[in-house]
Amino acid sequence: MSDIxxxxxxxxxxxxxxxxxxxxxxxxxxxxxxxxxxRGAFLRAQAGLRLIDQASVVKxxxxxxxxxxxxxxxxxxxxxxxxxxxxxxLLLLVAPLGDLRTQVGEQRRVALExxxxxxxxxxxxVGVKFDPDLxxxxxxxxxxxxxxxxxxxxxxVVEAGDVRVRATGTAFSVRRDPQGVRVVVTExxxxxxxxxxxAKPVAVVADQEAFVPVAEDAGAAKVQASRAEDxxxxxxxxxxxxGHTLAAAAAEFNRYNQQKIIxxxxxxxxxxxxxxxxxxxxxxxxxxxARTTGSxxxxxxxxxxxxxSQ
Amino acid sequence: xxxxxxxxxxxxAIHILPHEGYVRGWLxxxxxxxxxxxxxxxxxxxxxxxxxxxxxxxxxxxxFLAAARSIVLRRLRRDRxxxxxxxxxxxxxxxxxxxxxxxxxxxxxRELEQVLALIAKLPPVCRQVIELRRIHGFSQKETARRxxxxxxxxxxxxxxxxRAILKGLESETASVVxxxxxxxxxxxxxxxxx
Numbered sequence: 001m002s003d004i005x006x007x008x009x010x011x012x013x014x015x016x017x018x019x020x021x022x023x024x025x026x027x028x029x030x031x032x033x034x035x036x037x038x039r040g041a042f043l044r045a046q047a048g049l050r051l052i053d054q055a056s057v058v059k060x061x062x063x064x065x066x067x068x069x070x071x072x073x074x075x076x077x078x079x080x081x082x083x084x085x086x087x088x089x090l091l092l093l094v095a096p097l098g099d100l101r102t103q104v105g106e107q108r109r110v111a112l113e114x115x116x117x118x119x120x121x122x123x124x125x126v127g128v129k130f131d132p133d134l135x136x137x138x139x140x141x142x143x144x145x146x147x148x149x150x151x152x153x154x155x156x157v158v159e160a161g162d163v164r165v166r167a168t169g170t171a172f173s174v175r176r177d178p179q180g181v182r183v184v185v186t187e188x189x190x191x192x193x194x195x196x197x198x199a200k201p202v203a204v205v206a207d208q209e210a211f212v213p214v215a216e217d218a219g220a221a222k223v224q225a226s227r228a229e230d231x232x233x234x235x236x237x238x239x240x241x242x243g244h245t246l247a248a249a250a251a252e253f254n255r256y257n258q259q260k261i262i263x264x265x266x267x268x269x270x271x272x273x274x275x276x277x278x279x280x281x282x283x284x285x286x287x288x289x290a291r292t293t294g295s296x297x298x299x300x301x302x303x304x305x306x307x308x309s310q
Numbered sequence: 311x312x313x314x315x316x317x318x319x320x321x322x323a324i325h326i327l328p329h330e331g332y333v334r335g336w337l338x339x340x341x342x343x344x345x346x347x348x349x350x351x352x353x354x355x356x357x358x359x360x361x362x363x364x365x366x367x368x369x370x371x372x373x374f375l376a377a378a379r380s381i382v383l384r385r386l387r388r389d390r391x392x393x394x395x396x397x398x399x400x401x402x403x404x405x406x407x408x409x410x411x412x413x414x415x416x417x418x419x420r421e422l423e424q425v426l427a428l429i430a431k432l433p434p435v436c437r438q439v440i441e442l443r444r445i446h447g448f449s450q451k452e453t454a455r456r457x458x459x460x461x462x463x464x465x466x467x468x469x470x471x472x473r474a475i476l477k478g479l480e481s482e483t484a485s486v487v488x489x490x491x492x493x494x495x496x497x498x499x500x501x502x503x504x
Contacts, residue, residue, distance in 0.1 A: 004352070005473065005476070006469075006473065009469050009472045009473045009476070010469050012472065013465060013468045013469045013472060014465070017449075017450045017465065017468075018450070036356050037352050037353070037356055039356060039359040039360075040352055040353070040354075040355030040356030040357070040358065040359045041352065041355065042359070043318070043319065043322060043355055043358065043359040044322070044327065044355045044476065045472060045476065046319045046322075047319050047320075047322035047323040047326065047327045048323070048327060048472050048475060048476045048479075049323075049444070049472060050319055050320055050322075050323035050324075051323040051324075051327055051328070051425055051475075051479075052425060052429070052440065052444045052445075052472070052475060053323075053444055229368045230368075240365075242365055274317055274363070274365060275317040275320060275321070276317075276320065276321050276324060276325065276364075277320075278324070288316070288320070291316070292316070
């Protein structure tokens with residue numbers, strides 16, 4: 001493995017340092033074509049460089065060294081970063097009933113007294129009220145995912161505006177936007193309806209989602225198939241883009257981060273994006289987006305501006 | 311480089327590479343020859359390099375393990391390179407938890423600490439090159455100027471550093487998930503989904 005691995009690392013570093021000239025490029029292609037294992041080793045080495053780049057989070061807390069880095073200070077700062085990240089990581093709290101809130105970028109995992117778990121996404125507000133015969137949750141703002149403990153005699157109802165979602169034992173998320181309420185089911189089955197209209201509840205099962213528009217005249221809940229794991233990737237600290245426009249993807253990142261991504265130019269905004277990204281690294285996404293759309297990326301007043309070059 | 315390839319490199323960096331130690335640990339327990347482990351890992355990366363898209367893969371660790379397992383089985387049938395006691399363990403490993411547990415969510419953060427720890431262990435020049443190039447984003451030329459060395463020295467140290475970090479990620483304790491085999495509960499409750 002060692003020779004292949006050594007050559008692969010050398011090519012990854014060279015190709016990363018500067019665009020390869022035609023001669024070097026032909027040489028690399030020849031090496032890759034030479035043995036099927038070479039391509040795998042090259043991919044692994046390139047991924048290694050990217051993984052090191054992920055460590056660029058420390059850039060914010062570490063001043064650029066002019067000469068050498070004090071090792072102790074470095075490790076100390078790394079620990080500070082680690083502690084900060086740990087603090088940002090999901091916290092497991094025990095049933096503080098009443099009002100649960102999250103700030104922009106914060107996610108909370110809350111164990112409820114009945115054995116259910118609520119995972120509350122960024123910038124959200126959730127009210128919890130449990131009665132002997134009804135478990136009532138009010139989503140005042142934002143998004144939350146619920147893993148509901150089975151108590152058939154004690155339904156679990158989420159209220160989001162005039163939309164209701166009812167479950168007994170299952171897992172689903174509810175998201176409130178200005179346009180409407182979106183319910184994504186990851187396990188089991190829930191009923192979704194709009195209160196006070198005589199509208200019939202619709203059933204939504206695992207890997208389906210329902211959207212209820214805010215405007216009453218826009219009709220009842222629409223049910224469709226869902227890539228539930230992708231939609232709910234935020235629970236793993238990720239955003240999964242699967243043909244989203246750049247404008248929509250930027251809006252999604254902006255939900256989680258104080259540093260906003262601003263897209264200028266219609267052509268750039270309409271470009272579609274595919275990939276997995278870390279939710280708390282808007283700059284990594286902005287760089288990738290600028291690169292794939294051939295746009296420029298600038299930092300303006302702390303925000304990231306992606307703009308068509310021409 | 312096409313954007314599709316680029317997305318796959320990003321995906322491998324985040325979802326495959328951090329689990330290499332874990333998959334290697336499983337392979338070591340099932341195979342007699344250490345060199346076989348390298349071969350299987352190499353073949354798994356080779357398969358991933360042939361993918362056009364990774365959008366359909368939900369869980370990198372589960373995918374990596376499933377790929378390694380099928381390579382082991384194929385070799386077992388082909389030339390009996392692998393020891394026979396592998397089979398029972400392979401069956402036990404058929405199932406892989408596909409749901410993100412809180413540990414995995416936190417684990418995604420742990421990979422960063424892991425990489426930082428590996429960088430901190432590099433020899434001084436090597437570490438400075440990696441820090442200046444990767445973390446602070448200086449060009450090779452600027453890095454050479456700051457360190458007062460030639461660009462060739464920077465390049466050689468970057469290669470050395472990358473290799474040392476990749477080597478570090480091979481060890482099981484470097485893996486982002488707990489180094490033990492999947493728990494009984496994990497085996498019982500989970501399944502591979504595609």
